[in-house]
Amino acid sequence: xxxxxxxxxxxxxxxxxxxxxxxxxxxxxxxxxxxxxxxxxxxxxxxxxxxxxxxxxxxxxxxxxxxxxxxxxxxxxxxxxxxxxxxxxxxxxxxxxxxxxxxxxxxxxxxxxxxxxxxxxxxxxxxxxxxxxxxxxxxxxxxxxxxxxxxxxxxxxxxxxxxxxxxxxxxxxxxxxxxxxxxxxxxxxxxxxxxxxxxxxxxxxxxxxxxxxxxxxxxxxxxxxxxxxxxxxxxxxxxxxxxxxxxxxxxxxxxxxxxxx
DNA sequence: ATGGTCGTGTGACGA
Numbered sequence: 581x582x583x584x585x586x587x588x589x590x591x592x593x594x595x596x597x598x599x600x601x602x603x604x605x606x607x608x609x610x611x612x613x614x615x616x617x618x619x620x621x622x623x624x625x626x627x628x629x630x631x632x633x634x635x636x637x638x639x640x641x642x643x644x645x646x647x648x649x650x651x652x653x654x655x656x657x658x659x660x661x662x663x664x665x666x667x668x669x670x671x672x673x674x675x676x677x678x679x680x681x682x683x684x685x686x687x688x689x690x691x692x693x694x695x696x697x698x699x700x701x702x703x704x705x706x707x708x709x710x711x712x713x714x715x716x717x718x719x720x721x722x723x724x725x726x727x728x729x730x731x732x733x734x735x736x737x738x739x740x741x742x743x744x745x746x747x748x749x750x751x752x753x754x755x756x757x758x759x760x761x762x763x764x765x766x767x768x769x770x771x772x773x774x775x776x777x778x779x780x781x782x783x784x785x786x787x788x789x790x791x792x793x794x795x796x797x798x799x800x801x802x803x804x805x806x807x808x809x810x811x812x813x814x815x816x817x818x819x820x821x822x823x824x825x826x827x828x829x830x831x832x833x834x835x836x837x838x839x840x841x
Numbered sequence: 842a843t844g845g846t847c848g849t850g851t852g853a854c855g856a
Contacts (some may be wrong), residue, residue: 594849735846
């Protein structure tokens with residue numbers, strides 16, 4: 581059995597202490613981070629290694645984006661795709677000793693206007709998802725897990741108000757179509773919703789909301805998927821809402837799942 | 842309809 585977590589950390593250097601706290605309190609075997617906002621060589625690894633996280637694969641760039649997989653178990657880096665050729669550090673993949681491949685993804689946010697003719701970033705987001713779809717259609721992943729900040733809340737109960745968010749980037753029908761096309765192409769199963777099929781689930785609350793907890797205007801942007809061949813081994817999914825209230829916290833909280841593999 | 846808050850790195854830009 582191993583436990584895995586995904587967390588958009590919004591600067592791994594500013595929040596090194598919060599990563600250490602999560603590793604100490606929850607001790608996942610693998611932690612996937614997004615928005616590290618750091619070149620790989622400047623990621624502060626020492627404190628993570630001191631807790632047993634001796635292995636890391638990462639893609640980084642100065643100031644923006646960046647993904648990293650921290651692990652107690654050895655990792656073999658197997659890919660780092662630049663979907664849509666944006667030149668961004670948004671994907672890295674690694675294989676665990678048991679053969680399971682973990683994809684860590686940070687899908688572009690897509691800007692504010694949900695129209696690619698008015699907003700180039702929205703088009704890039706859709707193109708990014710289309711290239712992900714094509715990649716998984718061609719590679720037919722098996723014994724694989726995909727996690728990350730996918731920047732889309734696909735279900736009505738993944739947002740605080742479905743009707744109000746239908747024209748808001750992250751919950752528009754065209755984004756959900758693209759999201760579902762990626763899932764279908766790789767035969768991915770939504771592990772979080774397999775474990776917690778009913779009720780509202782959020783993993784992100786905006787910094788701009790004056791009282792995130794009482795207002796609770798959240799969205800489920802962070803996901804854990806597994807290919808169908810191993811999805812039945814997944815269990816114990818959790819979204820760690822209290823982490824949003826940690827001092828100088830990220831706007832995202834960690835999402836956990838365990839696998840009997 | 843608008844503005845609200847962060848992080849990076851010092852002026853906007855991205856989220």
